[in-house]
Amino acid sequence: MKVIKTKFEGALLIEPDMFQDSRGYFMESYKKKLLEEHGVVMDVVQENHSLSRHAGTLRGMHYQLKTKAQAKLLRVTNGAIFDVIVDIRKNSPTFGEWEGYILTAENKRQLLVPKGFAHGFCTLVPDTEVQYKVDEVYSGEHDRGFVWNDPLIGISWPVSNPVLSDKDSNHPLFDQAEYDFTWEGVKA
Ligand SMILES: Cc1cn([C@H]2C[C@H](O)[C@@H](COP(=O)(O)OP(=O)(O)O[C@H]3O[C@@H](C)C(=O)[C@@H](O)[C@H]3O)O2)c(=O)[nH]c1=O
Numbered sequence: 001m002k003v004i005k006t007k008f009e010g011a012l013l014i015e016p017d018m019f020q021d022s023r024g025y026f027m028e029s030y031k032k033k034l035l036e037e038h039g040v041v042m043d044v045v046q047e048n049h050s051l052s053r054h055a056g057t058l059r060g061m062h063y064q065l066k067t068k069a070q071a072k073l074l075r076v077t078n079g080a081i082f083d084v085i086v087d088i089r090k091n092s093p094t095f096g097e098w099e100g101y102i103l104t105a106e107n108k109r110q111l112l113v114p115k116g117f118a119h120g121f122c123t124l125v126p127d128t129e130v131q132y133k134v135d136e137v138y139s140g141e142h143d144r145g146f147v148w149n150d151p152l153i154g155i156s157w158p159v160s161n162p163v164l165s166d167k168d169s170n171h172p173l174f175d176q177a178e179y180d181f182t183w184e185g186v187k188a
Pocket residue numbers: 048050059060062063072119120121137138165167
């Protein structure tokens with residue numbers, strides 16, 4: 001397993017080892033112990049799976065408030081996404097900054113999204129399926145978001161006119177959104 005750091009401490013790209021043979025391939029797509037060896041401690045309690053039929057479908061920017069915050073471990077099992085996280089921890093040196101990563105069914109890359117980050121993705125091809133494990137259950141009551149194209153955040157999405165849900169079309173701007181995360185310093 002290869003672990004690639006991102007600009008955000010605790011946000012990681014993970015590439016599982018693949019074993020190819022004449023039949024195809026085998027890989028361990030999730031192994032708690034291996035992740036723990038790389039500092040990822042996650043008590044998985046729910047797994048999600050979404051299908052987006054059209055290329056240019058954008059889901060985001062989402063998070064749950066602190067008492068129900070979720071770390072997420074994502075992978076693409078069909079198609080491809082431009083996957084984005086935004087640091088929404090007050091006082092963080094990277095507060096309000098974003099980074100995007102390409103995850104595809106081919107490259108097998110997984111993204112570990114820590115708590116304290118908003119998350120969203122845009123599909124790059126039709127029929128893209130995303131699966132992700134989370135360490136806190138879904139809570140509609142704590143579900144929050146801000147608008148995908150907030151100029152203050154300035155995410156360079158690969159689409160200008162995405163397919164959106166009604167919910168995602170009506171999020172507030174980031175500076176009007178409710179978020180309650182605070183940066184807790186660099187982990188030793
Ligand atoms: C996320 C979620 C949604 N739902 C329900 C609520 C709603 O009726 C329906 C669709 O929900 P949404 O429109 O929020 O689905 P979606 O836009 O795919 O939301 C997801 O987007 C990505 C970017 C994330 O990071 C996820 O955490 C999640 O917020 O599914 C659950 O029952 N459990 C869940 O865990």
